[in-house]
Amino acid sequence: MSPVPPAPDGPPYRPAGPAPRRPAEPLGRETRYGAAPGRAAASGQERTQVMGMPTGGYRRRREAEETEVLATGPRRRRRQPAEGVTREGRGAPGGPAGPRGPQGPGGRGPRDPRDFADDGKPRRSGWKRFLPSWKLVVAGLTIVAAGMFGMIVVAYMNTPLPSEKDAQESATAQGSVFYYRDGTPIARLGxxxxxxxxxxxxxxxxxxxxxxxxxxxxxxxxxxxxxxxxxxxxxxxxxxxxxxxxxxxxxxxxxxxxxxxxxxxxxxxxxxxxxxxxxxxxxxxxxxxxxxxxxxxxxxxxxxxxxxxxxxxxxxxxxxxxxxxxxxxxxxxxxxxxxxxxxxxxxxxxxxxxxxxxxxxxxxxxxxxxxxxxxxxxAKFPKPRPQVVSEQFGGLRGYMLTEAIKELAKRGISREQIETGGYKIYTTFDKRLMQIARKAVLATTRTMSKEFHAGLAAVDPTNGRVLAFYGGEDYIKDPWNEPFDSKKQAASAFKPYVLAAWLEAGYSLNSWVPGDKTVPDPLPGTLPIGNSHKVPAAIDVIHATADSVNTAFASMAYKLDADAGTIGQLKAVKDIAIEAGLDPKRMEDDIKEHKYQFSIGSALVTPVEQAAGYSIFANEGKHVDYHVIREVRQGSTVVLKEKKEVKQVISPEAAADAVAALEKVLTEGTAAGKGIGRPAAGKTGTNNDEKEAWFVGFTPQLSVAVGMYREQCRTKSGKIVQPKFAGSCPKGSVAREVSLGFEGAGPPTTIWRTFMMEALAGQPVKQFPPKAGIGTPQNIVPSPTPTPKPTPTEEFPYEDFPDIVQGDDEQECQPGEPGCGPVEDPGRHELDIGGGPNGGDGSQQIPLGLGPPASAPTGGVRRTTVG
Incomplete structure (x- = not known):
């Protein structure tokens, strides 16, 4: 038999003659997929092989291989009918195909193994196949929620409740309030x-x-x-x-x-x-x-x-x-x-x-x-009061606050702590006395130009408290605080410290000291020192103090050095000055530079230092460093106490005798006629060319220093321009210190007297201790010198010195007083040993060691005088 040709596309090849029949199978599962009655089910491998084998000898058409996915239930996929074939024409299993045509025996043909790849479960097509099962979603969310809950519980357990002490600084921050000494608020900061x-x-x-x-x-x-x-x-x-x-x-x-x-x-x-x-x-x-x-x-x-x-x-x-x-x-x-x-x-x-x-x-x-x-x-809307934008540092408050803040910083309380610590800061300032100080200064300086500067400081000599001061009109415009910041030559206002050292060394007021020249002359390492007025060759210490005799005090300082073997060191005077509160470095530096000029006031001091320094005379030899803080409280707790350590600088007897000499200044000396109607003492001071002038005076309950100086604003071309306000020169000009035109016995003493009269009005009159008369009289004047013969009624009679010629400082009408202009003395050409306005060397300073001015006679000696 010739071979069967391959079937072309189209209907399968069918041999001629009737098709053979297969035995009919019982209804139910087909034998290819499961067990038939009386037979065991085929294994999976056998089933697959069976499914892959064509039956009936025909190949399935491509169209018949298409399947559709049923959306619901575990139903099997159905084979699409071939072209030209309908569902209605399908025969029963095992029977003829009937009207379906020449397709052979009924029953279902073999299926593609891929149809059962999911073990019978349906597949999703399109975007649906990317969606997870809702069961998976619920399970996942449950796990995540449980995990998050567990994390929250752990985090909660690990979050401790902070202690009340663990507070933010800003949460407990409270501004601090500064008070006058009577409890009246000055200002709040922070x-x-x-x-x-x-x-x-x-x-x-x-x-x-x-x-x-x-x-x-x-x-x-x-x-x-x-x-x-x-x-x-x-x-x-x-x-x-x-x-x-x-x-x-x-x-x-x-x-x-x-x-x-x-x-x-x-x-x-x-x-x-x-x-x-x-x-x-x-x-x-x-x-x-x-x-x-x-x-x-x-x-x-x-x-x-x-x-x-x-x-x-x-x-x-x-x-x-x-x-x-x-x-x-x-x-x-x-x-x-x-x-x-x-x-x-x-x-x-x-x-x-x-x-x-x-x-x-x-x-x-x-x-x-x-x-x-x-x-x-x-309830009606309550309109609040307008916000008061006040500058806490404006006016006089700024000067008080600045000094208080400085002192607190030195004692361990910073500016930040002040603004957040809620402190109650009680200062030493007296509100009434602060106003009196301002009034006293302005009463004298109001008619002066802005070139003139004045500073006043008032200290309680018994405890060092700064009760009042005047540093300027408005801290915002001029932050320079005159009595605390201006370091000027003390001039003759320094001499009381020499007097204290003299008395403490065992010498008396009864001693004779040189009046017309120093002993020795010249003093070692020092320019010649002279006086601003005529003085006899010999003078007692009390009148040398009243008349401010430079040669006497320089010679007294030398005598103390000679006794101690410290020539040129001025140790005794320096030690007392430092113990009285003057700056140690400034004292030591000045001695190195000026030697015995130190004894007549070449060192730089501030008004507040002088006011506190004179407490050794007003308070029986005791000194307390000046301070402006009385107490600091935080709530009910005192966190800072007043610093008032008392030092006995000189003996009470030495202090009493020094006061006796200083009282003469106001009764018959350089400030005669400027008394205040109660026991008071003090000392004038005027440096060379009258660039700086002082008066420092005291009673048993109040020590006050007034210092004045003058600065001119000059351009590079030398033009003089007025400052915008005290201490501030216009742009393009610089400040240069020039002569005041008056002495310490003038406006400074007037300011002091005005302040003291009003400040002590209504206060009890207190007496100084009586003069002790301590020490041994000394005669340090070269021979011949008259021997003092004190009498019980008058220990230091002027008639014992018939050659005394009264100078300018002894006039009833003092330079600078109303109706008495400054006295012109062509012979008063004095060497400037002053400093600049900030305590350094001023631009007008004349170096030491220069020869006499051109106007001096040939061969003449220019003497340094600080009156």
């Missing part, structure tokens, strides 16, 4: 906060805050998820911005150091955890108290007490219902409300006020009755 107890806050103020910030405060557990969600919703929908934090959360955020201010999820979660724990550990009232003391209200004000004072000038306990509602409404946006109100726009704060009032109207008491039934009708 954060405006005053902590108070909850009992001091009225109930309606507490309710106002709760209505504004957290209406469920007493019911919630420290957090309010409803409020948080509401806040998010209102923010997303563009409605009024509303915070979602409870009062407890805000308090935790504002108070505890463990919570930063950064806006992060981590910080927010920690805040929630701490708030929950805080609600469990603290009472609601305690949380509210801390909240009311830390929350900001605007205008750099923190806490309800400071806010009440700032906005309504009352204490928190006196706030009305409307005022409390206004302040509570401000908590939401204090900074924004500040800006609105600064532009006179009160609409935002009024709207917030009405919100708070509405919330209070909804509050009920324990019986369910309204707590504020008529509040909406009675």
């Amino acid at each position: 954060t405006k906060r005053i902590a108070i107890k909850l009992e001091q806050v009225p109930q309606h103020v507490r309710d106002a805050v709760i209505a504004a910030e957290n209406r469920s405060f007493y019911e919630d557990s420290g957090i309010d998820f409803t409020a948080i969600l509401r806040s998010v919703w209102m923010t997303v929908t563009g409605q009024q911005v509303q915070g979602g934090s409870t009062i407890t959360q805000q308090m935790a955020r504002n108070y505890f150091n463990a919570l930063s201010k950064e806006q992060t999820i981590k910080r927010k979660i920690r805040e929630i955890f701490i708030a929950i724990k805080l609600d469990k550990e603290w009472s609601k009232d305690k949380v509210l108290e801390y909240y009311l003391n830390t929350v900001p209200f605007g205008r750099n004000t923190y806490g309800i007490e400071a806010a009440a004072r700032e906005f309504f000038k009352v204490s928190a306990k006196d706030l009305t219902v409307a005022q409390g509602a206004y302040l509570a409404g401000r908590i939401q946006q204090p900074g924004n409300f500040d800006r609105y109100e600064a532009n006179n726009n009160f609409a935002p704060t009024r709207e917030r006020f009405e919100y708070v009032i509405k919330g209070m109207a909804e509050m009920t008491d324990e019986n369910g009755k309204p707590k504020y039934p008529n509040i909406t009708a009675t």
Whole structure:
């Protein structure tokens, strides 16, 4: 038989003749796929082989291989009918195909093994095949939720509740208040906060805050998820911005150091955890108290007490219902409300006020009755007082505050601590005396140009307290504080320290000292020293003091050095000056440079140093360093006590005899006629060319120093221009110290007298201790010298010195006094040994060692004089 040709595309090849029949199979599963009755099911491998074998001898057409996926149930895929064949024409299994045509026996043909790759499960097509099963989704979400819950629990357990001591510095920061010595406030520096107890806050103020910030405060557990969600919703929908934090959360955020201010999820979660724990550990009232003391209200004000004072000038306990509602409404946006109100726009704060009032109207008491039934009708918007923008350092306050801050820094309290520590700083300043000092200075200097500078300092000699001073009119315009900052030559106002050393060394006021020249002459290492007026060859110490004789005091200083074997060191004088409070370095430096000129006042001092230094005379030889801080308190605790260590610098007897000599200055010496009607003593001082002038005087209860100098503003071309204000030259000019045109017995003494007369008015008159008359008389005048013969009635009679010629300083009318102009003395050409306005060398300083001026006679000696 010839081979059967391959079947072309189209109907399969069918041999001629009737097709053979297969035995009919029972209905049910086909034998190819399962067990037929009486037969075991074919294995998977056999089944696959069977499925891969064509039956009936025909190949399936390509179209017949297409299948459709049924969407529901585990139904098998059906073979698409071949072209031209319908479902209705299919015969029963094992029977003829019937009308289906020449396709052979009925029954289903073999299937593609891929149809059963999923073990009978249907496949998804298109995008659906990427969707996970809902069961997997639910299981995954459950696992994630359980994990997150576990993490939250662990995080909560590991978040400790901070200690009350672990507070932010800003949370407890309170500005400090400076007080005069009588308790009157001077100024407040730093954060405006005053902590108070909850009992001091009225109930309606507490309710106002709760209505504004957290209406469920007493019911919630420290957090309010409803409020948080509401806040998010209102923010997303563009409605009024509303915070979602409870009062407890805000308090935790504002108070505890463990919570930063950064806006992060981590910080927010920690805040929630701490708030929950805080609600469990603290009472609601305690949380509210801390909240009311830390929350900001605007205008750099923190806490309800400071806010009440700032906005309504009352204490928190006196706030009305409307005022409390206004302040509570401000908590939401204090900074924004500040800006609105600064532009006179009160609409935002009024709207917030009405919100708070509405919330209070909804509050009920324990019986369910309204707590504020008529509040909406009675509470009217209370317009706050305008913000007072005051410069705390303006005027005289700035000078007081600056000196107080300097002293506190030296004693360990920094400026930052002052602004945040809530200190009560009690100064030594007397408010009345401060005004008297200003009045006394201005009464004398008001008619002078701005070139003239004057500083006054008043110290209590018994304890070193600076009671008053005048440093300038306005610290903001001129921060130079004259009595504390201006270091000028002491001139003859330094001589009392030489007198104290002389008496302390065992020499008496009865001693004879040279009046017309120094002994020796010249003094070693020192330019020749002379006097500004005629003096006899020999003079006693008391009159040498009254007449301010330079040669006498320089010779006395040399005698003390010679006795101690310290020639050129002026050790005895220097030690007493330093013990009296003068700066050690300035004293030592001046001795190195000027030697015995140091004894007549070449060293630089300040008015406040001199006022405190003279306390050794006013207080029986004792000295207390000057200071401006009396006490510092923090709450009820004294954190800084007054520093008033007492030193016995000279003996009481030496002090009494020194006072006896210094009293003569005001009765018959250089400041004669300038007494104050009670026991007083002092010393004038005028340096070379009258560039600096002094008067330092005292009573048993008050020591006062006045120093004056003059600065001219000059351009590079030499043109003199007026300063804008004292101490400030216009641009393009520099300050140069020039002659005042008067001596210490002039305006400085007048200022001193004016101050003392008013300051001591009504005060008891105190007497100095009587003169002790200590020491041994010495004669350090070259022979021949008359021997003093004191009598019981008058120990130092002027008639013992018939050759004394009264000089300018002994005139009744002193230079600079009203009706008495400065005396011109062509013979008073003095070498300038002064310093500049800041304590350094001035631009006008003439170096030591220069020869006589051109106007001096040939061969003449120019003597250094400090009168």
